[in-house]
Amino acid sequence: MKPSITTRLVVMFALGALATFVLIGTALYGVLDRELLRHQNDDLNTNLQNMRYSIERFGDLEHWARLQTKMDTLTPADGSVRFWVLSDDPRFLYGKGLDEMERVNQGEAGHGLLSLSLSGRTYRTLSMRLAAFNGRPPVRLIVGVDTASYEHTLRAFLLALTLLSLGAVVLVMVLGWWIARIGLRPLQRLSAQARALHPKTLSQRLREDRLPVELEGLTIAFNGALGRLENAYRQLEGFNADVAHELRTPLANLIGGTQVALSRPRSAGEFQETLQSNLEELERLRSIVNDMLFLARADQGEAATGLTPANVAHEVKMTIEFFEPLLDETGTTVAVEGERGAQAMMNVALFRRALSNLLQNAIEHSAAGARLVVTITRRAGVTWIAVANPGPTIAPDHLPRLFDRFYRVDTSRHDTGETHGHGLGLAIVKAVATMHGGATLARSDAGITTIAFSIAG
Amino acid sequence: MKLLIVEDELKTAEYLQKGLAEQGCAVDVAHNGIDGQHLALVHDYDVIVLDAMLPGIDGFTLLRALRAVKQTPVIMLTARDSIEDRVRGLHDGADDYLVKPFSFLELLARLQALQRRGRAQEPAQLKIANLQIDLIARKAWRGAERIDLSAKEFALLAVLARHQGEILSKTAIAELVWDMNFDSNTNVVEVAIKRLRAKVDNAFAPKLLHTIRGMGYVMEARADEEPAP
Numbered sequence: 001m002k003p004s005i006t007t008r009l010v011v012m013f014a015l016g017a018l019a020t021f022v023l024i025g026t027a028l029y030g031v032l033d034r035e036l037l038r039h040q041n042d043d044l045n046t047n048l049q050n051m052r053y054s055i056e057r058f059g060d061l062e063h064w065a066r067l068q069t070k071m072d073t074l075t076p077a078d079g080s081v082r083f084w085v086l087s088d089d090p091r092f093l094y095g096k097g098l099d100e101m102e103r104v105n106q107g108e109a110g111h112g113l114l115s116l117s118l119s120g121r122t123y124r125t126l127s128m129r130l131a132a133f134n135g136r137p138p139v140r141l142i143v144g145v146d147t148a149s150y151e152h153t154l155r156a157f158l159l160a161l162t163l164l165s166l167g168a169v170v171l172v173m174v175l176g177w178w179i180a181r182i183g184l185r186p187l188q189r190l191s192a193q194a195r196a197l198h199p200k201t202l203s204q205r206l207r208e209d210r211l212p213v214e215l216e217g218l219t220i221a222f223n224g225a226l227g228r229l230e231n232a233y234r235q236l237e238g239f240n241a242d243v244a245h246e247l248r249t250p251l252a253n254l255i256g257g258t259q260v261a262l263s264r265p266r267s268a269g270e271f272q273e274t275l276q277s278n279l280e281e282l283e284r285l286r287s288i289v290n291d292m293l294f295l296a297r298a299d300q301g302e303a304a305t306g307l308t309p310a311n312v313a314h315e316v317k318m319t320i321e322f323f324e325p326l327l328d329e330t331g332t333t334v335a336v337e338g339e340r341g342a343q344a345m346m347n348v349a350l351f352r353r354a355l356s357n358l359l360q361n362a363i364e365h366s367a368a369g370a371r372l373v374v375t376i377t378r379r380a381g382v383t384w385i386a387v388a389n390p391g392p393t394i395a396p397d398h399l400p401r402l403f404d405r406f407y408r409v410d411t412s413r414h415d416t417g418e419t420h421g422h423g424l425g426l427a428i429v430k431a432v433a434t435m436h437g438g439a440t441l442a443r444s445d446a447g448i449t450t451i452a453f454s455i456a457g
Numbered sequence: 458m459k460l461l462i463v464e465d466e467l468k469t470a471e472y473l474q475k476g477l478a479e480q481g482c483a484v485d486v487a488h489n490g491i492d493g494q495h496l497a498l499v500h501d502y503d504v505i506v507l508d509a510m511l512p513g514i515d516g517f518t519l520l521r522a523l524r525a526v527k528q529t530p531v532i533m534l535t536a537r538d539s540i541e542d543r544v545r546g547l548h549d550g551a552d553d554y555l556v557k558p559f560s561f562l563e564l565l566a567r568l569q570a571l572q573r574r575g576r577a578q579e580p581a582q583l584k585i586a587n588l589q590i591d592l593i594a595r596k597a598w599r600g601a602e603r604i605d606l607s608a609k610e611f612a613l614l615a616v617l618a619r620h621q622g623e624i625l626s627k628t629a630i631a632e633l634v635w636d637m638n639f640d641s642n643t644n645v646v647e648v649a650i651k652r653l654r655a656k657v658d659n660a661f662a663p664k665l666l667h668t669i670r671g672m673g674y675v676m677e678a679r680a681d682e683e684p685a686p
Contacts, residue, residue: 275671276670276671277670277671278671279670279671279672280670280671282671283560283671286558286560287640287642289558290558290640291640318635318636319637321609321635322631322635322637322645323643323645324609325609325645325648325649325652326643326644326645326648328652329648329652349638349639350639352637352638352639353637353639353641356637356641356643357642360641360642360643422642425642
C-alpha cells in the first residue's frame with residue numbers, strides 16, 4: 001500500500017493522544033490511591049481512638065461486657081469494620097478469628113495488612129497497646145477496615161479511565177482524519193491543477209497565490225521545471241525549423257540545378273559544371289550532417305576521449321599558424337597573452353577545432369587589419385581560452401544564445417554566402433567545452449567582443 | 458590494384474565500383490556478409506572495403522574470420538562515429554576505418570595510403586614538369602628560377618607534389634599540412650592555395666596546381682597544358 005499522509009497523521013495523532021492519556025491516567029490513579037489510603041487511615045484512627053477512650057476508662061468485667069456490646073454495635077453487619085482485643089486473660093478477649101490475630105505481630109501502634117481466612121477478606125489494620133487498669137490486664141486493641149470497597153473504587157476508576165482514554169483516542173483519530181483532510185486540501189487543489197496541465201499549452205503554470213507557505217517552495221520549483229521544459233521544447237522546435245531551413249537551401253539548389261541541366265540537351269562541359277555545383281552543395285550538406293552528428297554525441301554526454309597533456313599556448317600557436325594565410329590576406333594580427341606555460345589535459349583535435357571556430361568567427365566579424373587577442377588564463381583547475389576581436393558590440397540579450405545551434409545575431413545575414421560555416425561553429429565550441437568538462441562565455445562591450453571556452457584539467 | 462567491396466547498400470556499392478574501376482582497380486562486389494566472406498577467403502585482394510553493418514554475417518564477424526586465415530588489408534566503413542565501433546574494428550584487425558557519410562576522395566586517399574604502406578623510402582627530390590622540389594634542403598625551383606616559399610608554403614607544396622595526380626580535399630590538405638584533423642569550415646586552405654599558386658604557377662608554364670571544383674586540388678602536369686609557345 002502506498003504511504004498516505006492522512007493515515008500517517010491520524011496514527012501520529014492517536015499515538016500522541018494515547019501517550020498523553022496514559023500519563024494523565026497514571027498520575028490520577030496515583031493520587032486516588034494515596035487519597036483512599038489516607039481516608040482508610042483516618043477511618044481506622046477514628047474508630048481506634050473512640051474505642052480506646054471507652055476501654056481505658058473502665059477496668060472491671062461488668063463494664064467490659066458493655067464494651068463488648070458497644071463493639072458489636074459498632075461492627076456493621078457487612079463486617080466492613082472490625083474490632084479485636086487481645087489479652088493474656090481469656091476474659092478480656094474479643095473478636096472473630098483471634099488465633100490468626102495472634103500471629104499478626106504488629107509493632108506499637110502500627111499499621112498492617114491482614115488477610116482473614118474465615119471470611120476471605122483483607123483488612124487494613126491499626127493496633128494499640130492499652131495499659132492495665134483496675135482489674136483489667138493490659139490489652140491490645142486492633143481496628144480493621146475492609147479494603148474491598150476501596151479496591152473496588154480503584155478498579156472502577158481504572159476501568160473508567162481506560163475506557164474513556166480509548167474512547168478519546170478513537171475520537172482524536174476521527175478528528176485527526178478530518179483535520180488532515182482539511183489541512184491537505186491545498187495539496188489536492190494543487191494536484192488537480194497539475195492534472196489539468198495540458199501538453200499543448202506549454203506556457204501554463206501552477207498558481208502560486210493562495211497557497212500555504214509549505215507548498216510554495218514545491219510549486220515554485222515545479223513551475224521552474226515547467227519553464228525549463230518549455231524552453232527546451234521551444235528550442236527543439238526552433239532547432240528543427242533551423243535544420244530544415246539550413247538543409248532546404250542546398251537541396252533546392254541541387255534539385256533546381258539538376259532540373260535545369262536536364263531540361264534540354266547540353267554539352268558534357270555544361271553537365272560537368274552542374275555536377276560540380278551539385279557537389280559543392282552536397283559537401284555543404286555532408287558538413288552540416290557531420291557537425292550535427294558531432295553535436296548529438298556531445299548532447300548524449302559523450303566525454304572527450306584520447307586526452308593527453310598538452311601545452312595550451314603551443315596548441316593555440318599551432319591553430320593560429322593554420323590561419324596564417326587568411327590572417328596575412330586580411331592583414332589581421334593575433335596576439336597570445338596570459339599564461340603561456342599552462343598545461344591541460346585535452347583531446348588536441350577537438351581543442352584545435354574549437355579554437356579554429358573562434359578564430360574564424362573573430363576574423364569574419366572584425367575589419368581588415370584588426371588585432372585579435374587570444375588570452376589563456378588558469379583558475380581553480382580550469383583553463384580558459386578567450387578570443388577577443390574588435391567589432392560591433394553585440395546586444396546583451398543575444399550573448400547567452402550565441403552558442404545555440406544556428407543562432408545568428410543578425411538574421412538578415414542568412415544565406416548571403418559570405419560567411420563560412422553554417423551557424424554551428426559556436427555550438428561546436430560549446431560541445432567541445434562540455435566534452436572537456438568546461439563551459440563557454442561571451443562578452444561584448446566597448447567595441448570588443450570576447451568569446452571564451454574552458455576545459456577542466 | 459585488386460579490390461573487394463562488401464557493401465549491402467546497392468547505390469553505394471555501385472558508385473564505389475564504378476569510381477574505383479575508373480581509377481584502374483579491379484573491383485569485385487559482394488552485397489552481403491556471406492558472399493563477402495566467401496570471396497575474401499577464396500581470392501587474394503590487395504584491399505577489402507568492408508561495411509560494418511551487413512546482412513548475413515556482420516562486418517566484424519567477417520573480419521575476424523578473415524584474420525584467422527590471412528592478412529589482407531581491410532578498410533572498415535561504419536555508419537556511426539562511435540568509439541566502440543572504431544575500437545572494435547581496429548581491435549579485430551581492420552587497417553583503417555571510414556565513417557559514413559564519407560567522401561569518395563577520402564576513400565581513395567586511404568586506399569592509396571594502404572597501398573603505399575611498406576613501399577621504399579620516399580625520394581629526396583620530386584619533379585613535376587619543370588617544377589623541382591628538394592625535400593631535404595626544402596627548396597623549390599621552377600626551371601632554373603628558385604621559388605621563395607615560407608615554411609608552411611613549402612610544406613603545402615610538398616604535400617601536393619607527393620600526391621601528384623591525386624585529388625586532395627581541403628580537409629585532407631589541412632590535416633597533412635597543419636595537422637588540423639577535422640572538417641573545418643574556413644577558407645584557409647583556399648587562401649593558402651591561392652597564395653601558393655601565385656608563387657609557383659602564375660608566372661610559369663605549364664600550370665601545375667589545378668582546382669577540381671567541389672572536390673579539392675590536384676598537382677599534375679596536364680597534357681592539354683603543354684608549355685605555351
